[in-house]
Amino acid sequence: MAKRELLKVEGLKQYFPIKGGMLGRTVNHVKAVDDISFEVYEGETVSIVGESGCGKSTTGRAILRLEEPTEGKVTFNNVELTSISKRDMRRQRKDLQIIFQDPYASINPRQTVSDILNEAMTIQNSVPPKKRRQRIIELLETVGLNEYQADRYPHEFSGGQRQRIGIARALAVDPKLIICDEAVSALDVSIQAQVLNLLEELQDEFNLTYLFISHDLGVVRHISDRVIVMYLGKIVEIGDTNSIFENPKHPYTNALLSAIPVPDPLHVNTHIGLKGDVPSPIDPPMGCRFHTRCPFAQAKCSVDEPLLAVHDGMTDGHKAACHFVKEIEQGEIKPKDYSTEIMIG
Structure with a gap:
């Protein structure tokens, strides 16, 4: 049975203007992502790897329109994301979530865990108000945390626990695709293994699809179905994990x-x-x-x-x-x- 195409990126470009002169005119551009195309199929994990500055994180942000793409087309679940309004894009984000690299900076320190998870459900209206507390408890148990921790603040958690909160926040709206932007690179090696195993378990349980962005090839080999290798804003090689690691061509x-x-x-x-x-x-x-x-x-x-x-x-x-x-x-x-x-x- 053929896999269903969930995400298609065509000719994606992300240029950042460089201002100069007294009038602040655009004098040049940083070509962070320069004409890349790839597909992601339902239920698989596709990893993007490369050196720092190759454009892998910018690709993830452009897909979500956290940065408006300069050019190209992004189609998710048969909806062309690059041509819809910001209001419609906000609705699409129910199915498109992101786990950020830094579990310290990506969570509001003034909110309790319950507030953080409730906010996601409120924005997307994914769970009726009366059922949200129970849903929060279920989410915490799903990611390996306890019910009594729901009313604690982020500073009361370790880095690995904070990343679990970030994962719970992504799961709160029942997404189809999660972009993991260096999701384990800030964690200790032993905690990395726990979080990676959790991501794989959640993928099986909820039929999730991952776009996994990382510079750690050991992690990528463990978790990926296919791998995209980027260099200076371009894709230089793409293939299934065994082909890339056992028979690289570039x-x-x-x-x-x-x-x-x-x-x-x-x-x-x-x-x-x-x-x-x-x-x-x-x-x-x-x-x-x-x-x-x-x-x-x-x-x-x-x-x-x-x-x-x-x-x-x-x-x-x-x-x-x-x-x-x-x-x-x-x-x-x-x-x-x-x-x-x-x-x-």
């Missing part, structure tokens, strides 16, 4: 995966060191945006932008934006200025 994806630490003192890990810094999103390079740091770059890479496409030997749905996938894999193009460090332990 040089940038290979470099990212080589940086995953392995907790084994006898393991010999070849770390691919990339030259230089990430270029500025204000003035990104012509052609392939990765060519300034890519050890396999050829003259064509600095002129022609590669399309995100299926190449020989790639499974269905696995795509990479590289001109020379086949040549690199077969060793026809040798790396140049290639810094390789052998790291033990």
Whole structure:
């Protein structure tokens, strides 16, 4: 049975204006997200990964219209979000929720947990007023908290407990899609595992769909069905989790995966060191945006932008934006200025 497409992003761009001069005119733009397209199917977890500044969090915010997209189309549950009014968008947010990165900053410290959860239900009118207290207790039990904690304030909770409150707030309106924006990166490793397990349990129980934004590849491998790799506002590779981790095709994806630490003192890990810094999103390079740091770059890479496409030997749905996938894999193009460090332990 074919999966139902829940979210479709087409040609999404998010440019932020840079003001300058005495009159404060727009002199340039930060091209945070620059023409990306992908789909998310019902019941799956799609992760977006990449270095800081690659545009992954901005993508999540643009989908929700927390930042108005510069260009492109976002279709959710057969409704084109980018063409509806702000009032209609507010109604759609019942089905589209977000869990923020910082469990300290994303919760109002002046509200009790009960107030926080009640506010979400009041705004969306998702539960009758008389039943909201019972619903709050159910939500707390669902995320592993207790009834007596409903009337406590956020400062009385640990970071992991606050993130559970954030998850309960997202669940309060019975959403279909939850965007997890670095939802576990601010937590201790042991607490991360608990929250990730909770997210998986909730997905099974409520048939949730996740767009999981993270820089932690270990977490992504654990939770994802499919993975999107972004670099400087562009998607450079997309595929199912096994394809990305076991058979990566883009040089940038290979470099990212080589940086995953392995907790084994006898393991010999070849770390691919990339030259230089990430270029500025204000003035990104012509052609392939990765060519300034890519050890396999050829003259064509600095002129022609590669399309995100299926190449020989790639499974269905696995795509990479590289001109020379086949040549690199077969060793026809040798790396140049290639810094390789052998790291033990």
